[in-house]
Amino acid sequence: MTSLPPAVAAVRLAVREALRAAPPGPVLVACSGGADSLALAAAAAFTGPRSGRAVGLVTVDHGLQPGSAARAAAVAAWGATVGLAPAEAVAVRVAGRPGGPEAAAREARYEALVAAAHRHGAAAVLLGHTRDDQAETVLLALARGAGPRGLAGMPARRDLDGVALLRPLLAVGRADTRAACAAEGLSPWEDPHNHDPGYARARVRASALPALVAALGPAVVDNLARTARMLAEDAATLDRLAAAALAASRDGDGLSVPALRDLDAAVRTRVLHAWCRELGAAGAALSHRHVAALDALVTDWHGQGTASLPGGLGVARRGDALRPAL
Ligand SMILES: Nc1ncnc2c1ncn2[C@@H]1O[C@H](COP(=O)(O)OP(=O)(O)OP(=O)(O)O)[C@@H](O)[C@H]1O
Structure with missing residues (x-):
């Protein structure tokens, strides 16, 4: 018997833990077809039935690149082949929303994910952000002089219109999601935006974080993510104190x-x-x-x-x- 590749085991373990803590009921995986969410979806397809969970997949077609509809359809079709149900592609309209194109696409995407959860009676949506994404978020927050709330990075759970948005992979490295995809024979899609130097995050990913790792060692990524976790706890405590103080200060x-x-x-x-x-x-x-x-x-x-x-x-x-x- 061949043993389970460590990256596949790491992603499955993280998903199992997230499913254990998730609100009861079906869950949906938000899958772009990129390595992170593809590894997440594959792990959820494996882990869901063993955790007594119905797991489906939603992929959002932002309609911003040629061929995006066909790619979304292919991601949904793949989801069905690994037993994710429902497995659907949802087209959204990004144009005409306020803010830059990235913010508009994000807003449209989250609206579509939450609507899909409501439609299918899912209490939670799993997102594929990794430890590397978290480290990039913390660096970007540091660079703009953010306070503890910003330095706390992305939360492992956020509730939006009654749906829990969960990020099971915040402690899993991007190298692991890529290795998991390779081990499972999955071919992730590379989003060209991830390499577009017009985006600050892409520049952090391509240059700033690798420079820090080269200068200070590979533990930097994990350490930045740990800082986020610690500050998330501090920020939550301060927010609770502030809520009570606001109530007591009203006049x-x-x-x-x-x-x-x-x-x-x-x-x-x-x-x-x-x-x-x-x-x-x-x-x-x-x-x-x-x-x-x-x-x-x-x-x-x-x-x-x-x-x-x-x-x-x-x-x-x-x-x-x-x-x-x-
Ligand atoms: N088009 C999409 N359809 C469904 N979910 C999406 C889509 N784009 C992003 N997501 C969800 O949001 C997460 C973060 O996406 P983002 O594009 O910020 O990061 P990423 O590192 O490129 O992720 P990935 O490698 O999974 O595409 C994804 O892992 C996925 O769960």
Whole structure:
């Protein structure tokens, strides 16, 4: 009997653990046909039935490259041959959405994945992000000066419209997903965007991370991913403290300045951030500078005017409270 290649075993083990922790019911694998999600889908096809789970596959055709529909159909057809059911290709329309093409494609993709989960009664969707993707995310976050939430990288679980988005492979290296595909005779599709130097992530993947590994050793990738895990726990704790402090600071439609002043800066800035989101400021546009201007209304008050927020919103100090300035 030939023994199981270690990469295949590593991917299967990670998937088995994720399925054990997943909400009950069928799950879907989001498969682009790339090495990561192909190895993930193959492992789920093997592990699902042994874990008492129905597992299906969804592949999204963004319609952005010639031949994408045929490729999506081929991925779905492969899924059916390995016993994934349903195994479907879903076409989405990316044009006409706000933001850059990458963000628009991502938004359309997640909408389609969640809709597929609702359609098939699946409580969870598995995504193929690996430890290398996580390390790249942390490096990109460091480079833009992100706080702990950004440095926490991608969460192993995020709930979107009642569907758990799970990332079972965050502790598995990309070399393993490639080796697993090779060992199982699978031919992954190479997304040209992954090598397009127009994308910051592609440049990190091609140059920045390899340079760090060359200078500091291969443990760098694992270490960056570990930093993300540790910060995810810290950020979750701070978010919980901030939620309680926000509730305790409320004063009508505003926030009480004396209550805010008593908070530690790390909690206060999170309270202000969460309140800005509540007022309608879009998360992507809300920066450190916006929150710092609100914070100054509390900690460095000298009669300054309204602090402006994205989307034409504003906050002003009125006596001992911060109020939305309409
Ligand atoms: N077109 C798609 N259809 C279905 N799922 C997708 C699609 N594109 C990405 N995904 C899901 O999102 C994950 C991350 O995709 P992304 O393109 O960011 O990374 P990647 O490293 O290129 O992954 P992969 O090698 O699996 O394509 C994929 O592993 C997959 O689970």
